Amino acid sequence: MKRVLLMLVIAFAGYGLKAQTNDSIPRLDPKTKNVLNIQNQAAFQLAMRYNDAQSAKVQLYQLIVRNPENLRFQEALASLYFESGETMSAALAALDILEINDKNIAALEIAAYSLEAVGALDRSLPHFESLYLLTGDNFSLYKSGFIQYSLKRYEEALNSVNMLIKNAKVDEKIGFPKSQTETQEISMKAAALNLKGMIYLDQGSKSEAKTAFEEAVQLAPEFELAKENLQKAQ
Incomplete structure (x- = not known):
C-alpha cells in the first residue's frame, strides 16, 4: 500500500x-x-x-x-x-x-x-x-547487488557481487541478524560470496551455489546465514 x-x-x-x-x-x-x-x-x-x-x-x-x-x-x-x-x-x-x-x-x-x-x-x-x-562505497555496491537479486535481475546481480568480491577491503564489515536480539559483523567479501550463492541457488545452480557458500563459510566460520544456505545447497 x-x-x-x-x-x-x-x-x-x-x-x-x-x-x-x-x-x-x-x-x-x-x-x-x-x-x-x-x-x-x-x-x-x-x-x-x-x-x-x-x-x-x-x-x-x-x-x-x-x-x-x-x-x-x-x-x-x-x-x-x-x-x-x-x-x-x-x-x-x-x-x-x-x-x-x-x-x-x-x-x-x-x-x-x-x-x-x-x-x-x-x-x-x-x-x-x-x-x-x-x-566507490562498497556497501552501496552490496545493496545494489542484493536489490538486483531481489528483482531477479540475476546477471546484473552477479556482476555486482563479482566486483565486490574483487574489491572488498579486509576491514570492511556488514551486519547480519544472528537472532532476534543479536547481530554479527561479517566481512564484506564473505557477505558477497553468500549473496553470490543465493543468486545461483535461486537459478537452480546448486553446484555453483554450494561452492560460493563454502567459500563464505571458510572466510567467516561464524557466518550463520551462510551455513544455513550451505545446507540448502546440499
Whole structure:
C-alpha cells in the first residue's frame, strides 16, 4: 500500500508547483530577506535543541520557499524526515533535490534507503548504483547487488557481487541478524560470496551455489546465514 501511495504522490507532486513561478512569490529586498533567514535559522536551531521536529520543519519550509536556490535547506528537511522515520516524505524531499542535482550524495542516500524502506526497490536501485559510481562505497555496491537479486535481475546481480568480491577491503564489515536480539559483523567479501550463492541457488545452480557458500563459510566460520544456505545447497 505504501508503495502504491508513493507512486501516486510522485506522479502528482509537481502538478500544482509547475503551475506556479517565482513571480507568484512576493519579492523581498535583500536586507529583509537576510533578516528573515537569520530568524528562521535561529528558530530552527532552537526547535532542534528542544527536540521539536515539527516546528523545525516549519522553519525549513519557510527557508526553502524564500531560498529555492539553496539546496542545504532541502537537504536538512530530507534528513529530518529520514531521521524521524518518515520515509515517504524523506524520499519525496530527496527526489526534489535530485531533480536539481543528480549527484547530491546526501539526497542519493536518503532516496535510496527511503525508497527501499517503502518497498519501491526498482526506484531505489538506481540511487544505490549512482552512490557506488560517485563514491566507490562498497556497501552501496552490496545493496545494489542484493536489490538486483531481489528483482531477479540475476546477471546484473552477479556482476555486482563479482566486483565486490574483487574489491572488498579486509576491514570492511556488514551486519547480519544472528537472532532476534543479536547481530554479527561479517566481512564484506564473505557477505558477497553468500549473496553470490543465493543468486545461483535461486537459478537452480546448486553446484555453483554450494561452492560460493563454502567459500563464505571458510572466510567467516561464524557466518550463520551462510551455513544455513550451505545446507540448502546440499
